[in-house]
Amino acid sequence: MPNSQAPDSVSAQSRPHHPHSRRTFLASTAVAAAAVAGGGPLLTGCGAAESTGRGGTTSGKDLKKLLPTYVASKASEPDIPGRNGSSPGFTRVPEELTASVSGKPGKGGTYTAYTPLWGTPPPKDSAYYRAVDEALGARIQWRTQDGNTYGEKLGAVLASDDVADIVCVPQWEMAGRIHGAISAKFADLGPYLSGDKVKKYPNLAAIPTEAWQMSVFGGRLRGLPMPARPLGGVVPFYRQDVFEKEGYEVPKSPDAFLALAKEITRPKSRVWACEDMWWSAQIIFGCPPEKPYYWLERDGKLVNKFETDAYLEALEWTRKLFAAKVVHPDAVAGKANDAAVRFTSGQSLMMNDGDAKWYGLTAEQKDVNPEFVIQAMDFFGPDGGDPVIYQGAPASIWSFLNKKLSKAQIEECLAIADFIAAPYGTREQRLVDYGVEGEHHTIRDGAPVKTELGVKEVVDTYRFIVSAEATVSYPDHPQVVKDYCGWMQRMGAHMRKPLFFGMQIQEPNRYASLATPFEDLAKDVVRGRKSLRDVQNAVSDWRKGGGDKLRDWYAELLEKNGSGV
Amino acid sequence: MRPGTASAPERAPAAPPAPAPGGRWHRLRRDRSLLLMALPAVGLLVLFVYVPLIWITVAFKDYDPYVSGLWSSPWTGLENITLLLEDSRFWDAGANTLAITFLQLVLFFPVPIALALLLNSLLSERLRGVVQSVLYLPHFFSWVLVITVFQQMLGGAGLLSQLLRARGYEGFDLMTDPGAFKFLVTAQMVWKDAGWGVIVFLAALSSVNQDLYEAAAADGAGRWRRMWHITLPALRPVIALLLVLRVGDSLTVGFEQILLQRDAVGPGASEVFDTYVWWVGLASGDYGVAAAGGLVKGLFSLVLVLLANKVAHLLGEQGVYRK
Numbered sequence: 001m002p003n004s005q006a007p008d009s010v011s012a013q014s015r016p017h018h019p020h021s022r023r024t025f026l027a028s029t030a031v032a033a034a035a036v037a038g039g040g041p042l043l044t045g046c047g048a049a050e051s052t053g054r055g056g057t058t059s060g061k062d063l064k065k066l067l068p069t070y071v072a073s074k075a076s077e078p079d080i081p082g083r084n085g086s087s088p089g090f091t092r093v094p095e096e097l098t099a100s101v102s103g104k105p106g107k108g109g110t111y112t113a114y115t116p117l118w119g120t121p122p123p124k125d126s127a128y129y130r131a132v133d134e135a136l137g138a139r140i141q142w143r144t145q146d147g148n149t150y151g152e153k154l155g156a157v158l159a160s161d162d163v164a165d166i167v168c169v170p171q172w173e174m175a176g177r178i179h180g181a182i183s184a185k186f187a188d189l190g191p192y193l194s195g196d197k198v199k200k201y202p203n204l205a206a207i208p209t210e211a212w213q214m215s216v217f218g219g220r221l222r223g224l225p226m227p228a229r230p231l232g233g234v235v236p237f238y239r240q241d242v243f244e245k246e247g248y249e250v251p252k253s254p255d256a257f258l259a260l261a262k263e264i265t266r267p268k269s270r271v272w273a274c275e276d277m278w279w280s281a282q283i284i285f286g287c288p289p290e291k292p293y294y295w296l297e298r299d300g301k302l303v304n305k306f307e308t309d310a311y312l313e314a315l316e317w318t319r320k321l322f323a324a325k326v327v328h329p330d331a332v333a334g335k336a337n338d339a340a341v342r343f344t345s346g347q348s349l350m351m352n353d354g355d356a357k358w359y360g361l362t363a364e365q366k367d368v369n370p371e372f373v374i375q376a377m378d379f380f381g382p383d384g385g386d387p388v389i390y391q392g393a394p395a396s397i398w399s400f401l402n403k404k405l406s407k408a409q410i411e412e413c414l415a416i417a418d419f420i421a422a423p424y425g426t427r428e429q430r431l432v433d434y435g436v437e438g439e440h441h442t443i444r445d446g447a448p449v450k451t452e453l454g455v456k457e458v459v460d461t462y463r464f465i466v467s468a469e470a471t472v473s474y475p476d477h478p479q480v481v482k483d484y485c486g487w488m489q490r491m492g493a494h495m496r497k498p499l500f501f502g503m504q505i506q507e508p509n510r511y512a513s514l515a516t517p518f519e520d521l522a523k524d525v526v527r528g529r530k531s532l533r534d535v536q537n538a539v540s541d542w543r544k545g546g547g548d549k550l551r552d553w554y555a556e557l558l559e560k561n562g563s564g565v
Numbered sequence: 566m567r568p569g570t571a572s573a574p575e576r577a578p579a580a581p582p583a584p585a586p587g588g589r590w591h592r593l594r595r596d597r598s599l600l601l602m603a604l605p606a607v608g609l610l611v612l613f614v615y616v617p618l619i620w621i622t623v624a625f626k627d628y629d630p631y632v633s634g635l636w637s638s639p640w641t642g643l644e645n646i647t648l649l650l651e652d653s654r655f656w657d658a659g660a661n662t663l664a665i666t667f668l669q670l671v672l673f674f675p676v677p678i679a680l681a682l683l684l685n686s687l688l689s690e691r692l693r694g695v696v697q698s699v700l701y702l703p704h705f706f707s708w709v710l711v712i713t714v715f716q717q718m719l720g721g722a723g724l725l726s727q728l729l730r731a732r733g734y735e736g737f738d739l740m741t742d743p744g745a746f747k748f749l750v751t752a753q754m755v756w757k758d759a760g761w762g763v764i765v766f767l768a769a770l771s772s773v774n775q776d777l778y779e780a781a782a783a784d785g786a787g788r789w790r791r792m793w794h795i796t797l798p799a800l801r802p803v804i805a806l807l808l809v810l811r812v813g814d815s816l817t818v819g820f821e822q823i824l825l826q827r828d829a830v831g832p833g834a835s836e837v838f839d840t841y842v843w844w845v846g847l848a849s850g851d852y853g854v855a856a857a858g859g860l861v862k863g864l865f866s867l868v869l870v871l872l873a874n875k876v877a878h879l880l881g882e883q884g885v886y887r888k
Contacts, residue, residue: 152847159630177850181631268730270722329721333740334828347722513849517654524831529743 055506055553058216059561066190066221067213068198073206075100076425078471080485084492085391087229087470089485090424091478093446100203100426105415106138107408113140114157114164115399115464116147120456128435128457135431136416140166142461148337151175158185163402166413168464171396179506183218186400190221192414201418203428208469210394210502217504223398224417224466231491232355232470233392234279239349240375248349250377253384254284254317261326264349273326275339275351278318278526283379285314286388291515292505293390293498295554302499302551302558306518306539313382315535318526332527344372358484359474376487379494389491390498399465416465423468432462447475501564505557511550514542623856630852645853646861655858657833658841661747665837666815668751674811676755677762678804682796684763685770700760708821711757715749716740740826743834750822769803770796805882813870813885816862838862 058066075098078088121144122128133139143164145153151173157163158181167186169178191197198205208227215223243250248264251257261273287310288294294305305311321327328348331339340357342348344365358374365372379387401413422428430448434441440454450458472481472488521538524530539547593600619635624645626638633639649655680700687693703711718724721738730736739745773795781791820839827835836844838858846855870885877884 155630155847155850175848175850177629177631180629184632267722267726267736270727272722329723329726329738329741330716332738332829333716333720334826335716336828513851516849520832523828524833527741527831529831529833 055508057500057503057505057557057561058219059503062219063213063216066194066216067209068193068205068207068221069196070207070209071199071202071205073100073203073423073468075423080472080481083489085230085495086485086488086492087472089481090471090473091475091481093448093475094425097425097427097430099428100422101419101428104135104137105412105419106136107412108138109409109412110139110141111166111409111413111416112143112164113166113168113399113461113465114143114145115166115168115461116150116170117144117459117461118147119459122457122459122461126457127453128440131436131439132431132462135428136419138412138416140416140462140465144461154178155181165402165405165409166399166465167402168397168399170398171393177509179217182222182400183220185403186217186222187403187405187410188220188222189224189401189410189414192410194221201414201421203418203421203423203468204414204466206423206469207421207466208394211469213502214393214395214504215398222400223395224400225395226397226463226467227395227470228392228397229355229470229472229488230391230394230495231389231488234283234352235355235358235376235487236277236280236352236379237343237350237357237374238377239343239346240373241371242346242349252378252380254380254382256384258317258320258324258326261321261350262324265324265326267325270347272328272348273350274321275328275331275342275348276318276336276526277321277327277350277352278314278522280352280379281314281318282311283389284387285310285317285382287311287314289390289392289498292503292507293393293500294515295499295551297499297558297563302555304542304547304551306515306535306542310382312532312535315522315525316532319528322526323528334523343374344369350377355484359477359480362477362480375483378487378490387491387494388496389494391495391501394502397464420462421466421468424471424473429468434458444476449476497565499558499563499565500554503561503564507550508553511546511553514546514550517542621856621860623852624860625857626853628852628856641853645857648854649857649861652854654832654836655841658836658838661835662816662818662837665747665750665818668747669754669818670811670815672748672751673754673759674808676759678766678800680759681763681766681770681800682792684767685796697760697763700763702760703757704761706757708757708819708825711753712822712825715753741829743830746826746830746834750819750826753822754819765803765807766800769800773799802882805877805880805884809870809873809877809885812873813866815869816866 076090076094078090079092080089082088124142129140129142150170154169154173155175155178158167158178163185169182174182193201193204204224207225211225211227212221215221215225217223238250242248246264248260249256251260264271264273287308288296288305296303296305296308322332328339328342330342331348339348339351340353340361343351344361358376361372361374379389381387401410405413419428420432422432430437434448434450435454435458437443437448439451440458441448441450443449472484474480517538518535521530521535525532525535623635623638625640625642626635626645627641628635628638684693684696687696706714716723719739720726721736721741723740726736726738739749742749777795778791781795786794816838818837818839820837820843823835823837824840824843827840829835839862842855842858842862845851845858874884874886878887
């Protein structure tokens with residue numbers, strides 16, 4: 001899969017399972033310092049202001065000083081330029097691949113990398129790794145872990161003394177005190193990248209500023225980001241081929257969706273209308289996104305997602321789908337990981353997933369089922385009008401460099417990262433995403449197509465160290481690029497930024513697990529095991545248990561740092 | 566980091582014997598080869614059971630494994646225990662655990678005994694071997710596989726439902742029914758592990774003197790009387806021992822099996838002590854509260870095992886240990 005798609009797919013898949021960012025730790029030394037001045041109680045342990053557990057964010061002048069200067073890349077022009085905030089699309093490969101890095105960036109060092117991996121693990125010693133390492137002039141020793149259970153191991157690994165040199169941490173795995181671990185264990189990259197210093201690494205300089213902005217942890221620039229597309233997290237897919245064959249009309253309102261779903265569902269023929277649509281429902285009814293972007297400002301007051309009517313309406317609509325038995329029974333049983341299999345085999349015709357599935361399933365089904373066409377339906381509002389869609393975070397996966405590395409080693413790692421961050425249309429990008437021509441891919445109609453060896457060996461791994469600006473570039477399936485970019489542009493017209501957009505926020509420890517019960521509660525409500533009344537009770541428990549104090553904390557954050565809108 | 570308290574007492578005798586008046590040195594010399602032989606086991610026990618017990622202190626600390634570590638994390642007294650006891654999810658987990666424990670004891674425990682008796686009555690060695698292999702096999706399946714098999718058979722889109730629908734009946738979905746969940750997990754357990762549990766009982770049965778059966782048969786005892794007066798009394802010590810061990814372990818009702826089905830029926834029906842500890846500790850990072858949960862569970866298990874042992878003694882059995 002080219003171009004960093006796996007992680008997106010995962011973010012949508014895993015989010016339902018691992019959004020437990022709870023006891024987050026500390027953040028900006030600036031906020032902590034302000035707390036000291038205000039006489040706030042501080043737990044002085046190892047002396048650093050970073051271990052206060054008070055949380056916060058970094059913004060304004062403090063932030064500007066940290067951010068790398070943006071220098072756009074001149075590698076290639078997209079044939080579908082960005083509109084309404086959409087990512088640029090590439091349907092073709094440029095005639096001539098350019099080189100964005102001269103010589104070998106590495107100096108012969110060897111580094112361990114701890115990263116997630118989705119799909120079948122490639123062989124440890126492969127021609128692909130050897131070829132990329134050769135071009136890097138350094139060796140990466142991979143310690144990959146299954147992406148779906150990555151977070152369960154990450155915590156223990158970070159607590160040990162044997163932390164890898166390069167460690168990838170996705171946003172949705174920052175549960176518990178991982179934020180604190182990041183500040184404690186990983187290097188400050190500011191001295192190497194802030195301001196004009198980044199110009200030494202032109203491909204890193206071409207990473208959008210808002211992605212870097214999300215990479216500030218504990219008041220320091222620590223992360224190497226994987227920039228994300230603005231609306232990639234939740235896409236409502238449907239089987240266009242089956243819809244056309246059966247004459248189904250793509251629904252344009254929640255009611256129409258439910259009516260169509262009833263029409264589609266025929267258990268006797270093993271066909272159900274949809275998978276669990278809870279993530280789409282939240283967008284349809286205009287819910288704010290996940291923590292920490294779950295606040296709205298209404299009449300000068302902060303309102304949490306859980307307190308909105310939109311949240312209740314989304315729950316109620318999803319409950320109706322479950323009650324009407326139009327949701328595939330395996331999805332009711334919580335087997336979300338196999339949703340795509342049920343979708344491709346025609347057992348369910350609509351599902352929401354990350355945008356990566358668009359290309360991923362198209363490529364996967366091309367030979368197995370040539371008629372298979374996956375398409376995204378346009379989001380609609382609660383009454384069938386325009387939806388309100390909140391923009392996703394500009395980056396939600398980072399890698400970090402171990403604090404124990406020497407200055408020279410960090411510089412070598414950054415040079416390696418610069419190579420990996422090469423944008424679309426460069427020789428470096430081709431090598432990282434497709435391996436060696438003739439061995440891992442061949443050129444068919446001007447587009448690279450992976451060989452059997454390529455499919456086996458070239459799996460996204462280097463991408464988890466760093467990535468270039470997010471694009472939509474599938475020259476082997478140009479129609480997917482056109483469809484996806486078109487969808488993104490149409491949806492982009494209704495896109496809004498959440499209140500704290502682009503800020504890397506750490507809630508104080510004591511509030512960190514406040515939102516936890518809602519995740520289970522939502523699952524119970526849509527399956528009819530609990531009622532909306534229970535949700536309202538949970539909201540009042542939430543308020544009493546610290547939700548109101550958390551609101552004050554965010555209000556203060558808003559006053560101090562301004563909004564991200 | 567579950568404290569190994571429950572299993573500690575039974576292993577305690579492995580420690581060197583208490584000094585007897587007068588002859589400590591003499592006894593040390595006399596038993597030195599035995600003591601030497603016990604040393605590696607004691608070493609392992611200390612290293613892997615007693616040393617990790619230090620982490621019990623996590624239950625009384627605001628533990629942060631990344632920044633401050635075990636030693637410098639601040640003490641918080643009983644705060645974690647208070648938080649734990651105030652958490653309704655913990656009590657729900659406790660209730661579910663006890664319910665599943667009870668069901669397992671009643672519905673699961675007798676199954677291997679019955680199977681062993683049945684197998685023992687099979688005369689054909691070959692048939693016995695085949696049946697035994699078929700029974701053992703599911704033990705080697707992972708829980709993921711077992712639950713997938715159940716989902717494919719009894720789920721809403723499963724084989725049975727589809728068969729019913731093909732014949733014009735309504736389908737059903739056993740896998741998402743919170744009311745049936747506790748029976749379902751017990752059934753899964755029986756399917757997976759009952760065959761495996763047979764082994765111990767078969768071993769005990771093989772030691773029964775066959776002459777007894779002949780003599781009883783000669784005296785006119787029928788099949789049932791022979792089972793009641795010969796077979797079952799022979800199994801009694803083993804049954805008592807396994808029962809006590811099972812009770813001590815009873816709060817451990819299955820972790821992976823239940824976690825995998827959590828979303829299907831919701832935490833209200835499925836949360837047990839172990840999944841609660843995992844959820845709060847590993848998934849949410851509240852290590853202190855999770856450790857407190859594990860500690861409470863460990864203490865509870867200790868009480869249960871002591872009680873069960875006492876009951877075994879009252880029934881005239883050896884139990885796991887005797888003072």
